[in-house]
Amino acid sequence: MGNVDYSKYAKLSPFELKDELIALAQSRTDRMMLNAGRGNPNFLATVPRRAFFQLGLFAATESEFSFSYMPEGLGGFPRPVALQSRFDQFILENRDKPGVVFLGKVISYVRDQLGLNPDEFLLEMVEGILGCNYPVPDRMLRVSETIIKEYVLREMGVQGLAKNSIDLFAVEGGTAAMAYIFNSLKENKIIEKGDRIAIGTPIFTPYLEIPKLNDYQLEEVFIEADPNLDWQYPESELRKLEDPSIKAFFLVNPSNPPSVKMSDEGLAILADIVKKRPDLIILTDDVYGTFADNFQSIFSICPDNTILVYSFSKYFGATGWRLGVIALSDNNILDKKIAALPKKAKQELEERYSSVTTDPSSMKFIDRMVADSRNVALNHTAGLSTPQQVQMVLFALFDMMDSRQAYRKAVKSVVRERNKTLYRHLGVDAPQDPNSVDYYTLINLEKISRTLYGEEFSTWIMNNKNPTELLFRVAAETGVVLLPGSGFGVMHPSARASLANLNEYQYAAIGDSLRKFADEKFKEYESLNKKKTAK
Structure with a gap:
């Protein structure tokens, strides 16, 4: 040494x-090696996992009913007719098995508290866990998106924003979200080589490394949190964002590694900056928000300027599941920036997405991300696998139904x-x-x-x-x-x-x-x- x-x-x-x-x-x-280097939790949520496996057993049986005249091992698509009654019977017969009682309560919660159609929900879950269909819609399954919207809005401290005013893209964890966002910002000419972006430091290392790659070649401006202010951003640092040459501000909140949430004062300053800079793009990675007390995301105060990334990996102990979402408001600044591009740039983008829709100019940025995630040509096979989406839904419902927290x-x-x-x-x-x-x-x-x-x-x-x-x-x-x-x-x-x-x-x-x-x-x-x- x-x-x-x-x-x-x-x-x-x-x-x-x-x-x-x-x-x-x-x-x-x-001696024992003690590795405190990686943030993979050694705790995890067991109830929604047990529910997932029990639901899978029910779904497999439903599939076998469809082609019951065929040799063993071959099944078909689950039948919608009387599916709910067969599920109720499954719950009744297996109440002694962990996870099954939770599944029964899930149906009640979805119906009685979220006001969703329980038959549509159950069919989506059964088909989803079997993985027998492509993800349709490719951005996220319909009922699943509605449930995850409810969860995200609650957890991110968002009030007064209707669920139907935001869109979600289900992705393979927060890392996929980062890759898709950077790529689509570039492909849609929202950020270009040489542009200046601000990064709230300290931060998860890839946010520092990706902009430097040859793919992007962005100039980084650091917004530095102060250890003497308990790792909050000084107002003087945040005010750097008033510089119109800075296209975007990327941060992790609560931070990694200081592990503190942005203070109310910091949020208020940022909201004031956005009033002066309505063109500013904000990317907030809020994976640790569920560990904070009374968490409020930047998305809650600046929804139209903010790309929200949330991952289920840390809170539910699900790093191997690769579960995350990207959220955007219907009135987001990215769609406006695309609409304001020069004519030549618009024509190039219309050509890029012409195989996806007959009206590429009206294609939302979030749907462009879906297409870009599969190099556009494979858009028809895009989307997070349906079993992953089912587990995501069960995680979210588990947390929302836990009234005692x-x-x-x-x-x-x-x-x-x-x-x-x-x-x-x-x-x-x-x-x-x-x-x-x-x-x-x-x-x-x-x-x-x-x-x-x-x-x-x-x-x-x-x-x-x-x-x-x-x-x-x-x-x-x-x-x-x-x-x-x-x-x-x-x-x-x-x-x-x-x-x-x-x-x-x-x-x-x-x-x-x-x-x-x-x-x-x-x-x-x-x-x-x-x-x-x-x-």
């Missing part, structure tokens, strides 16, 4: 650097207790902030070294220890894997620890290991000082 050149790792994404750190942490067999309270408690445990064993107070979500924590190396051993030691550490080197040494000497804050656009030396993917005793061990590491570095510092004094 002594003569390693750590500068060669500087350009690596923290998620690629993670593999190097893991290799070091696993280099010894006399038992699951929500449980997952919030899990990450917050882990946070307290890590800092308690590190020997410093855990950061206190009413806007904190605690899905991640940024361990401020400079501040913690100052708190533990004073200003002079902190200065010595910062002057003599490369932050990346510190992370490698922590991995090698303690087996703990953390990600560098610099990879997320953090301006001071820090490490990101996920509070979602290990158990509480393991966070205690991380705190102990980091404290031991700090103690050893302090001894090294004292030894050097003694040698200087002796001279």
